[in-house]
Every structure is written in structure tokens, then in C-alpha cells.
Amino acid sequence: MSFRKFRVLCASLFLSSGFILNAFLSTTGQVLVDKTLAVVSDGLGRELITLSDIRWQLALQPQKPIDPPSQADLDEALRLTVNQRIFALEAQRVPRNAPTDQEIRAEIESILKFFPSTAEFERRLRIVGFSSVQDENFEQLISKRLSIEKYIDFRFRSFAVVSRNEEEQYFEEVFLPDFRRRNPGRVVPTIEDVREQINSILIENAVAESIEAFLDEARLRVDVTYYNGEQGSGSR
Numbered sequence: 296m297s298f299r300k301f302r303v304l305c306a307s308l309f310l311s312s313g314f315i316l317n318a319f320l321s322t323t324g325q326v327l328v329d330k331t332l333a334v335v336s337d338g339l340g341r342e343l344i345t346l347s348d349i350r351w352q353l354a355l356q357p358q359k360p361i362d363p364p365s366q367a368d369l370d371e372a373l374r375l376t377v378n379q380r381i382f383a384l385e386a387q388r389v390p391r392n393a394p395t396d397q398e399i400r401a402e403i404e405s406i407l408k409f410f411p412s413t414a415e416f417e418r419r420l421r422i423v424g425f426s427s428v429q430d431e432n433f434e435q436l437i438s439k440r441l442s443i444e445k446y447i448d449f450r451f452r453s454f455a456v457v458s459r460n461e462e463e464q465y466f467e468e469v470f471l472p473d474f475r476r477r478n479p480g481r482v483v484p485t486i487e488d489v490r491e492q493i494n495s496i497l498i499e500n501a502v503a504e505s506i507e508a509f510l511d512e513a514r515l516r517v518d519v520t521y522y523n524g525e526q527g528s529g530s531r
Contacts, residue, residue, distance in 0.1 A: 332373060334520045335380040340387055342380035344373070350423040351436060352376050357409045362422050379443060381513050386446035394441040402437050403428050447502070455501040462486070462493050
């Protein structure tokens with residue numbers, strides 16, 4: 296998924312509970328052995344989450360240390376991955392065409408723009424077990440992320456509608472005060488100059504709100520079993 300949309304997910308998909316992953320890491324941050332950290336099930340399907348999944352998640356996030364990762368980042372990545380797997384289960388119920396090779400390549404190119412260089416990105420990938428951006432397993436990871444994004448587009452973004460009144464209210468109450476604070480003395484743009492930008496912001500806000508509402512409902516019927524040295528279960 297694009298990092299613009301990825302940031303919407305990051306802002307919207309975090310569960311409240313935290314789980315300790317230190318038991319699965321050495322003091323140097325190297326993986327001792329891959330472990331199952333959680334199982335997400337909705338009664339019809341189930342998704343495993345392993346320590347490798349969490350480390351892969353971190354590798355794709357610019358500025359996140361991965362050698363070794365911080366405890367807070369590990370916990371955050373687990374929460375995010377749990378929510379992604381909830382969407383993966385939902386997406387399986389709505390058969391859609393798998394992402395094409397061209398879409399996968401385009402998504403990788405989009406991700407690369409957020410890193411200093413391809414070499415730096417591939418260095419991070421090698422730390423978590425991928426050989427390069429052309430690694431077949433890495434491409435499969437991106438394909439799965441794209442499938443989730445396509446489902447989100449279908450389920451939420453395609454139905455998000457913003458009225459002109461909402462655009463004008465945002466322009467007056469949010470955009471103008473912020474613009475004047477950041478750009479004292481500059482000519483203030485008209486709403487027509489920034490209408491497209493405002494519409495995009497409001498659409499993404501609406502999508503984020505829809506995602507939060509969806510997850511609130513999903514937690515009532517999805518079971519998440521966590522393994523962190525001891526087994527615990529339940530929708531969290």
C-alpha cells in the first residue's frame with residue numbers, strides 16, 4: 296500500500312493492549328528462533344503472526360531501528376499486524392483479482408522513495424531475512440499488503456463522500472488558521488486553490504474513522520490468542 300495510506304492504517308489500527316516480545320530475542324536483538332506470537336481467528340479462517348512477521352513490519356517503516364528493534368516498536372508492530380490480519384480475514388470473503396506483478400513493482404518503488412537509497416532499504420531487508428527487493432518472499436509480503444489495501448479501497452474509500460459544505464468548513468476552521476500561523480505575511484490561497492487537497496484530507500479522515508468503527512465491531516467476533524511465554528486468548 297502507499298505510505299500515505301499506510302500512515303492512515305498506522306493511525307487507526309493500534310489495539311490498546313501491549314505484549315512483551317523480549318523472550319524471543321537475545322540481548323543483541325538477533326532472533327534465536329522464530330516463534331508464533333499470535334493467532335487471529337474469526338471462526339472461518341485463521342492467521343498466524345510470527346516474530347518474523349513483526350520484524351518484517353518494522354523493516355518497512357522508515358526511521359524504525361531494527362538491529363536491534365526497540366521494545367516499544369516491537370509491541371507497536373505486533374498490534375498493527377494483528378489489525379492487518381483482521382483485515383486479511385475479511386478480504387478473503389470478498390474474492391478479488393490478486394495484485395499483478397506490475398502493481399507489486401510499483402508498490403515497491405513507492406516504498407523505496409521513503410528511504411535514503413535502495414541499498415539502505417535492502418540492508419534492512421537482509422537483516423530481517425530477505426535477500427533484496429526482488430526476493431520472492433518479499434514480493435509475496437507486498438502482494439498481501441496490496442490485497443488488504445484493495446479491500447480497504449473497496450470497503451471504505453470507494454464509499455467515502457465529502458460535501459462542498461464540509462470542504463468549506465474545513466477551509467475556514469482548520470486550513471486558514473493553520474496556513475496563517477505557518478506562513479505569516481503570505482497571500483492566503485482561495486478555497487478553489489486547495490479544494491482538491493482538502494477533499495483528499497477529509498476522505499482519508501473519513502476512511503480512518505470507518506476503519507476504527509469496523510475494528511470496534513470486529514473485536515466482538517474475532518478471537519486473538521497471544522503467545523508470550525504464556526498463552527492468553529480473547530478479543531483484545
